[in-house]
Amino acid sequence: MKLQMLVRLSLVLTFIVIMLGAYTRLADAGLGCPDWPGCYGHFAVPTDGKDILRANILYPGLTVEADKAWLEMIHRYFAGTLGVLVFAIAFVAAKQKRIPITFAVGMCSLIVFQALLGMWTVTLKLMPAVVMGHLLGGFMLFCVLFILYWKLTDRRLPTGYESLPPSLPVFATIAALLVLLQIMLGGWTSSNYAALMCTGLPICEGDWFNRLDVINAFTLVHSGFDNYEFGVLDYEARMTIHVAHRIGAILASIAVIALAAKCLIQQDELLKKVGWRLLLVLALQIALGVSNVIFALPLVVAVAHNLGAAILLVTVLYANYLMWQPSRVVELSKESVQ
Incomplete structure (x- = not known):
């Protein structure tokens, strides 16, 4: 084979x-x-x-x-x-x-x-x-x-790396980092059973800002527990995790939309296709995230949201792969020296 x-x-x-x-x-x-x-x-x-x-x-x-x-x-x-x-x-x-x-x-x-x-x-x-x-x-x-x-x-850009503006790979890197951070926040939300802590849109219902508990929410290890199933944190800490996930989603969406827009205005047809893919996958992922809130985390939708995150990460990574080839890195390094 x-x-x-x-x-x-x-x-x-x-x-x-x-x-x-x-x-x-x-x-x-x-x-x-x-x-x-x-x-x-x-x-x-x-x-x-x-x-x-x-x-x-x-x-x-x-x-x-x-x-x-x-x-x-x-x-x-x-x-x-x-x-x-x-x-x-x-x-x-x-x-x-x-x-x-x-x-x-x-x-x-x-x-x-x-x-x-x-x-x-x-x-x-x-x-x-x-x-x-x-x-x-x-x-x-x-x-x-x-x-x-x-x-x-x-896989490579047929028109060559020289046709890319220097800012485009930077946009791709920022988008990749924010999507990865958002996936980490999603995993932290799920593993702490915080997915249903906010039922309002776009951030959370009530006076959420004054109830944030950042320290407990993002302490990696809470000792003294024999079993973490169904979560061990109180409402404020879980709500904080969920709010961070919502804010992360907004920031990651802005970065991906900006990257897609930059790809769509390029001459290279492959980059234009990547731009449309980014917008399509992002739109699907946002729809799944909103559906999780509106319909109180249906199992099928929640699983699809996980898969959508994986596909979005790979799509952003593909944009980075095309832009950050070794010759492109050398070219940008020379520009920074000059």
């Missing part, structure tokens, strides 16, 4: 794993299996009477919820398959000298770290910092695989 086909398959699998991870988290099934990598001491969900009895002995006080446990295990099966595939891609690509050894090692290291985060998500009982890190790791893997795919397919 060609390397490009393997990478395409890995991208599809990564998208499915991100979807399954979001669905598992939002369906409150993150602790459907209290152990890792198995489930109640098995590599499948215990279903017969003897296995359930053994599970009750191993984990007293817990009840086997088959539907949640299967959600968690299916997510793990897909993630494990993806991990093996990424290792294979890294080996083949490095052997064929299609990527540097450091790139291949980085991909494998990311997979290993993701597996550790998956384990810690369970063993540390959904600690928000770990859950958010696991979400970001999945998004980063998605981006790394897309970068590899773009390298293999030799």
Whole structure:
């Protein structure tokens, strides 16, 4: 099988794993299996009477919820398959000298770290910092695989880098950083169960400004808790997280719209297509975010909002990939010296 086909398959699998991870988290099934990598001491969900009895002995006080446990295990099966595939891609690509050894090692290291985060998500009982890190790791893997795919397919601007104004790559960088920050805020909102703290638009209802609790809202680790499921913060802290996510959405939207506008006025047809893609994905993501508020976080819409964030990040990254090629970086460095 060609390397490009393997990478395409890995991208599809990564998208499915991100979807399954979001669905598992939002369906409150993150602790459907209290152990890792198995489930109640098995590599499948215990279903017969003897296995359930053994599970009750191993984990007293817990009840086997088959539907949640299967959600968690299916997510793990897909993630494990993806991990093996990424290792294979890294080996083949490095052997064929299609990527540097450091790139291949980085991909494998990311997979290993993701597996550790998956384990810690369970063993540390959904600690928000770990859950958010696991979400970001999945998004980063998605981006790394897309970068590899773009390298293999030799994606570049046909008109050359010289036709770009110096400010355009800067716009792309700012947009990428703000979208990444917004994804982090979204992950922090979800992992702290703060998605329903504000039901008004565009920011929050009531006297939200005078009730902000920034310190508690953004303390990474709140010690003294054995289990973080359903959240441990009070209303003010969760509301602060949600408000930050709303403000971040506004700033990220402005940056993406500005980048799209800059792309649309360029002569290069590829950049114009990127500009329209940015606007389309952003519009869909805003619609999903507003729907989450209006309809009180429907599971399907919430999962779609996670997937939309991944697609938006990749689209902004693609704009950066086209603009920040090595020759373009050298050119801008010379301009800064002059």
